[in-house]
Amino acid sequence: MRTIAVRYIIPLFCLGLLLTGCKDKEYAIPAPENAFQNDCIKRTLGPNVAGLNIEFAYAIALPATRGKIVSAQVEASIAGEAATYLEHRSYYTNGSGEDVGIAIGDPSSNEGNVTRVNFIKDTNAVTLRYFYAIPRSAQGKEVRFTFSAKSSTGETVSYSMGPYAVSRMDMVLDLPVKNGDACFISVADMAVYTEKEASANPDKIDLVYLHRAITGVTFGHALVSPGANAEYLPDVVLPPGVNKITKVRKTWNLRDFHLARLQYGIYIDDLDFEQLDMNGSPDYVLNLKSEAGTWVETADGKYRAYIYMNKVDDAKKSATISMKRYTLK
Amino acid sequence: MKHFITIISLLAALSWMGCRKETPIDEDGLLITTRAECYVSNFELLGADFQTVRTKNAVIDTVACTVDVTVFYGTDLTHLYPQFTLVTDAKLDPKITGFTDFSDLTNPRTYTVISGNRQVRKTYKVLVTVQSR
Numbered sequence: 001m002r003t004i005a006v007r008y009i010i011p012l013f014c015l016g017l018l019l020t021g022c023k024d025k026e027y028a029i030p031a032p033e034n035a036f037q038n039d040c041i042k043r044t045l046g047p048n049v050a051g052l053n054i055e056f057a058y059a060i061a062l063p064a065t066r067g068k069i070v071s072a073q074v075e076a077s078i079a080g081e082a083a084t085y086l087e088h089r090s091y092y093t094n095g096s097g098e099d100v101g102i103a104i105g106d107p108s109s110n111e112g113n114v115t116r117v118n119f120i121k122d123t124n125a126v127t128l129r130y131f132y133a134i135p136r137s138a139q140g141k142e143v144r145f146t147f148s149a150k151s152s153t154g155e156t157v158s159y160s161m162g163p164y165a166v167s168r169m170d171m172v173l174d175l176p177v178k179n180g181d182a183c184f185i186s187v188a189d190m191a192v193y194t195e196k197e198a199s200a201n202p203d204k205i206d207l208v209y210l211h212r213a214i215t216g217v218t219f220g221h222a223l224v225s226p227g228a229n230a231e232y233l234p235d236v237v238l239p240p241g242v243n244k245i246t247k248v249r250k251t252w253n254l255r256d257f258h259l260a261r262l263q264y265g266i267y268i269d270d271l272d273f274e275q276l277d278m279n280g281s282p283d284y285v286l287n288l289k290s291e292a293g294t295w296v297e298t299a300d301g302k303y304r305a306y307i308y309m310n311k312v313d314d315a316k317k318s319a320t321i322s323m324k325r326y327t328l329k
Numbered sequence: 330m331k332h333f334i335t336i337i338s339l340l341a342a343l344s345w346m347g348c349r350k351e352t353p354i355d356e357d358g359l360l361i362t363t364r365a366e367c368y369v370s371n372f373e374l375l376g377a378d379f380q381t382v383r384t385k386n387a388v389i390d391t392v393a394c395t396v397d398v399t400v401f402y403g404t405d406l407t408h409l410y411p412q413f414t415l416v417t418d419a420k421l422d423p424k425i426t427g428f429t430d431f432s433d434l435t436n437p438r439t440y441t442v443i444s445g446n447r448q449v450r451k452t453y454k455v456l457v458t459v460q461s462r
Contacts, residue, residue, distance in 0.1 A: 217402035217460050218384075231462075232403060249408075252378035281377075286403040292378070 036062040038157040040147050046257055046267035047167040049324075050139050054132040054164065060149040060157070061125035067152035069123045073116040074130050077144040077162075081133035086115045090126045138166040167270050170325045171258060174310060177209040179317035184208060184242070185223070187296060187303045190323055195239055202241030206298050207248070210236060211317035218287050221312050221319055223248055223294055225283035232284040247281040247297040254293045259308040259322040273304045273326035288312065302329045355447060362418045364445030369453055371414035372396045376404060377428070384460055394453045402460040406432040411455065418445025431457050
C-alpha cells in the first residue's frame, strides 16, 4: 500500500498541483452596467475655511441606448457665495499635456442653494467639477451636498456628500507690512494700519511690525506688542492709547498650506487654536525669517491667531504676512 | 548511552547559562558599565521654535564644571530647551523633560553628570549670558 502511494499517488498529486497552480486567469472586459450612474469625490483637503472653495468632481454616465444627460445640479445645505459654480466644460488632456475644455452646457446658474448646468450637447458621460465657495454664514456649521443629474428619458440619479464641518477660523492672505509705515497689526480687524489709522483705532492694535539692523545684535524682522518693554521697540513712536500686551510665540516648520501655499501638506485647524497654551509666552518676537510663524493671543483673550511670514525683505524693511484667526469668546 | 550524552550536554549548557552574571542596570533601566569618565561634551539651547538661540558654541569647562552660553538678544529665557551631550554611558540628573526656565541669571541652573559606573558625579552650572546692545 505504501509503495503505491509513493510510486503513483504522490507524483500524480504534485503534477496536478503544478498544472492547476500555473494556469493564468483569462482577462475579460467588464460588462458595462446598463444603468444611469453617478459618482463623486471631494478633491480638497484640510479644514474648510470661509472664503476658500470646497472642490468636488462629479461623474455622470449612461448608455447611449438610454438617452443622454440633459442637466446636472448640486444642492448645498447652506447656500454658497456667489462665486460657487458647477463647471460646464468637460476636459481632456491634449498631446502637449494641456487640459482642453469642451463646453457641454451653458455656464451654471445659482438659485438659492442650487447650482445647475443645462446640457446643450448630446452627452453620455461627463465629469464636472463643482466649486463651493464657503460663505461666512457657514462658519462653525456642517454643510451637505446632494449631486443629481437628469437624463432625456426623465430618469434621475443622485449622490449625497458630507456632512463637512466648516471651520470657525477666519483667514486673510498677503498683507504687506512696512517698517515705520503700515506696521500696526490688528488681529480683531485682521488688517494692517498706518500710524494715522492706528491713532483712530488704538484699542485694536495688537502688534507692531519693525525691522532693525543693529550692530552687535540680531534683531531683524520683529513683531512686538505695543505694551512690551520699550527696549524692543527702538525708535518707535506709538500713537496715544496703543499699549496692548499681546502674547506671541515664535514657531518654525509650520507652513500652513492655506497661508504658505507651498508644497507642505500641513494645515492649522480649529483644534490647534483650542489646545494652544500661551501661558508664559513673551510679548515680542525678534529675528523672524521668511516661512517662520508666530502664534498670537490677544490681550483680552478674545482671539488666537497664527501669523505666517510669507516673504521678508531686509533691504526694503518690509514683509508680507498672512493670518489665520480663531475667535475664542 | 545516546540519551545519556544528550541529557548531560543539555545540563551542561543550562548550568553555563545559569551561572552567567546578570548585566547590572540602574533604576532608570540604563546599563551600569565600568566607565568612570564623567563630563559634558556639547551643549545646545533651543528656543520655542526649536531653533538654536546660541550666538556661538557653548564654552564647556570640564574642570570648573561650567557651561557658558551666550544667547541672542531678545531670547525668551523662560522657555528654553537644553540639550546635553555626555560622555559614553554617563547620564544626567535632573533629566530634561521639556522647556526650562533659565531666566534667573543670579541662580544658574545646575545639572549633575553621573558616570557610566555610577561612582563619579559632577555638577555643572549653566551660565546664560544674553547678547547685549
